[in-house]
Amino acid sequence: MSMSRKRNKRRMTFFGALIGVIIIFTFVISLISPGTFQTASDDAPPAVTPFGTLPPPTQVTLPTPEDNPRLEGEPPYIHSSGAFQTFKPAGSDWYVDELATLSDTSTARVVIQSSSRLAVIHNYIQPGVVYESLEDLSSTYLTNQYFTSAWQDYDSWEITGREITDRAVVVNFALRSGGNDYLGRDITRLEGSTLYVTRLVVPANNPALLEKLAGLVSATFAGFPEMQALPQDWPAYHDQSLGTILKHPADWQQVAGGPGRPATFTIPTGEGDARVRLFAEPDRPLDDAAAAEAWVAEESEARSGVTILASAPVEHDSGNGYQVAYTFTDTAGDTHSGLAVLLNDDAGMLAVADLQVDPPDINFIEDAELAAPYDEARRALADGFMILPPSAVQPVEPETATEPAADATAEADAPAE
Numbered sequence: 201m202s203m204s205r206k207r208n209k210r211r212m213t214f215f216g217a218l219i220g221v222i223i224i225f226t227f228v229i230s231l232i233s234p235g236t237f238q239t240a241s242d243d244a245p246p247a248v249t250p251f252g253t254l255p256p257p258t259q260v261t262l263p264t265p266e267d268n269p270r271l272e273g274e275p276p277y278i279h280s281s282g283a284f285q286t287f288k289p290a291g292s293d294w295y296v297d298e299l300a301t302l303s304d305t306s307t308a309r310v311v312i313q314s315s316s317r318l319a320v321i322h323n324y325i326q327p328g329v330v331y332e333s334l335e336d337l338s339s340t341y342l343t344n345q346y347f348t349s350a351w352q353d354y355d356s357w358e359i360t361g362r363e364i365t366d367r368a369v370v371v372n373f374a375l376r377s378g379g380n381d382y383l384g385r386d387i388t389r390l391e392g393s394t395l396y397v398t399r400l401v402v403p404a405n406n407p408a409l410l411e412k413l414a415g416l417v418s419a420t421f422a423g424f425p426e427m428q429a430l431p432q433d434w435p436a437y438h439d440q441s442l443g444t445i446l447k448h449p450a451d452w453q454q455v456a457g458g459p460g461r462p463a464t465f466t467i468p469t470g471e472g473d474a475r476v477r478l479f480a481e482p483d484r485p486l487d488d489a490a491a492a493e494a495w496v497a498e499e500s501e502a503r504s505g506v507t508i509l510a511s512a513p514v515e516h517d518s519g520n521g522y523q524v525a526y527t528f529t530d531t532a533g534d535t536h537s538g539l540a541v542l543l544n545d546d547a548g549m550l551a552v553a554d555l556q557v558d559p560p561d562i563n564f565i566e567d568a569e570l571a572a573p574y575d576e577a578r579r580a581l582a583d584g585f586m587i588l589p590p591s592a593v594q595p596v597e598p599e600t601a602t603e604p605a606a607d608a609t610a611e612a613d614a615p616a617e
Contacts, residue, residue: 282436472558519587
């Protein structure tokens, strides 16, 4: 054996022994001090736990209640799926986590938590829940077994009151965790076949905070049924400064713009370029389809030879307008296809979602069958682009009325199993 081969063999033996020592050392240390080799981000917010519960704490000191906490002033929080909006308190001590679940992809949820106030707001919506009445929902669904799961991270829980109002079932709780007492409240309402759940937790020494949060969340927590009708895994891009939202396939990529500015998305089609531009023009009301078609024909200097193929009205719960299918010629002389969705808000602002694709022969309104990427793009613009309602874009004002609270003297018997 040559000297070089001997040296290589000794070197490999040394490195093998070193790696073995490192593995043994790491294993021993992990037994002594679990988590020693876990990485963490200094900027990461405190972890939150599902179902609106506080993480099992070590002994903590309950904060002193504020006389008049200033929680209002921010616009509502809009879930990334576009399924609903809810109240987000003002202040840097509130952290947001949407708690995606692998086992239940139909449920959209968010937890908003303050580590300084030891307060939790948990909202979620669940489709496909059918009950004849709130009384039936209360007795059949909101049972001991249900709440045992909801408060499973607490040392103990007890129902202290239950009330059925004209729009929700309100259940109050006494909770205990880590030697401290907390107040909990579950507010559950049913809209059609979709369940809307609010779960709140505050320290037991701060019932005023519970009432304030209950009023603000109940006044703000609202769904967007048109967004809920689209695939749950489609994300929603929203711009509260312009008052628009677009729910689109997950493989679209935002390549330019942001809130308050025009935004551009690219679409993978396998057939050349495809993009969607979102922008708005103030004080540009469209009186009819002819005005919408004229706007498309004149909108851009970067295209010419616009041919209008078809137009149709678009109606949403908030903001109506028109969709216009067209072809156009670019500066190189090539023909392409397009679809523009034009919506007016109550003030006459024109919100635009403009789709342009390479194929020159697509009529996005009249063609019954399209390749999947184009069909999804058509659905995203026609059904998933809309004007946000005023309540979704304006800062939340102090509440004037709150959801009726469950009286502590109300029936506290556990619901039937």
